[in-house]
Amino acid sequence: MKNANGKFWNARKRLLVALAGVPILAGGWWAFRPEKLFIDKQVSEAAPGSVGGEAEPLYTGKLESREHPTQGRATIYKDGSGKTYLRLTDFTTSNGPDVHVVLARAEEPALSNILAPGELDYVELGSLKGNQGDQNYDVPASTDLEKYQAVAIYCQRFHAIFGATKLEKF
Numbered sequence: 001m002k003n004a005n006g007k008f009w010n011a012r013k014r015l016l017v018a019l020a021g022v023p024i025l026a027g028g029w030w031a032f033r034p035e036k037l038f039i040d041k042q043v044s045e046a047a048p049g050s051v052g053g054e055a056e057p058l059y060t061g062k063l064e065s066r067e068h069p070t071q072g073r074a075t076i077y078k079d080g081s082g083k084t085y086l087r088l089t090d091f092t093t094s095n096g097p098d099v100h101v102v103l104a105r106a107e108e109p110a111l112s113n114i115l116a117p118g119e120l121d122y123v124e125l126g127s128l129k130g131n132q133g134d135q136n137y138d139v140p141a142s143t144d145l146e147k148y149q150a151v152a153i154y155c156q157r158f159h160a161i162f163g164a165t166k167l168e169k170f
Contacts, residue, residue: 039095040095040130040131040132041095041129041130041131041132042130042132042133043129043130043132043133043134043135044133044134045129045133045134045135045136046134047077047087047134047136048077048079048083048085048136054079054080055077055078055079055080056077056078056079057075057076057077057170058076058077058078058084058145058169058170059075059076059145059149059167059168059169059170060073060074060075060076060167060168060170061073061074061075061150061151061165061166061167061168062074062165063088063091063093063151063153063163063164063165064163064164064165065162065163066111066160066161066162066163066164067155067160067161067162068093068094068096068160068162068163069092069093069094069163070092070093070094070153070162070163071090071091071092071093071163072088072089072090072091072092072093073088073089073090073091074086074087074088074151074165074167075087075089075170076139076145076167083138083141084138084139084141084143084145085136085137085138085139086101086103086125086136086137086139086151087134087135087136087137088101088134088135088136088137089134090134091132091133091134091135092131092132092133093128093131093132093153093162093163094131094162095131096131096155096157096158096162097155097157097158098127098155098156098157098158099127099128099131099153099154099155099156099162100124100125100126100127100128100153100154100155100156101125101126101127101128101137101151101152101153101154102120102122102123102124102125102151102152102154103122103123103125103139103143103145103148103149103150103151103152104120104121104122104123104148104150104151104152104164105121105147105148105149105150106148106149106150106166106167108120108121108150110161111150111152111161111164119159120152120154120159122148122152122154123139123140123143123148125137125138125139126138128153149166149167150164150165150166150167151164151165151167152164
């Protein structure tokens with residue numbers, strides 16, 4: 001009887017461990033998104049068409065790696081209608097979960113480190129559309145480009161800067 005009862009408890013323990021393991025594995029997958037390490041998303045957006053004239057480059061900079069290999073050029077343009085946008089060209093970085101394109105203060109010491117939540121003063125331009133290729137992001141009209149003169153590829157989930165550049169007047 002003891003043997004049968006012991007086997008019953010061992011089977012029950014294994015079932016409980018398996019049932020507890022499923023949400024832990026699902027949570028780990030959601031947090032780290034390991035499949036993104038192997039999947040590249042290519043984007044090939046044309047430069048936005050301008051209204052009433054050609055887009056004028058205002059600022060530019062070459063992206064440099066921080067926590068992940070990142071390269072390309074970031075340029076801020078103003079089109080004929082007065083709309084401002086950021087264009088990433090020849091861009092490549094690692095893929096990851098919850099990666100965003102942001103404008104930050106150029107003097108931000110945090111641009112080269114892993115950050116604590118709320119440590120980076122930035123203007124959100126949007127989620128990264130792809131980890132490779134040319135892409136455009138609208139800059140909110142209220143953005144002070146004299147204050148926010150750096151572009152960062154920022155993983156919000158892990159508070160990590162994938163790559164960044166300080167912008168210089170064109």
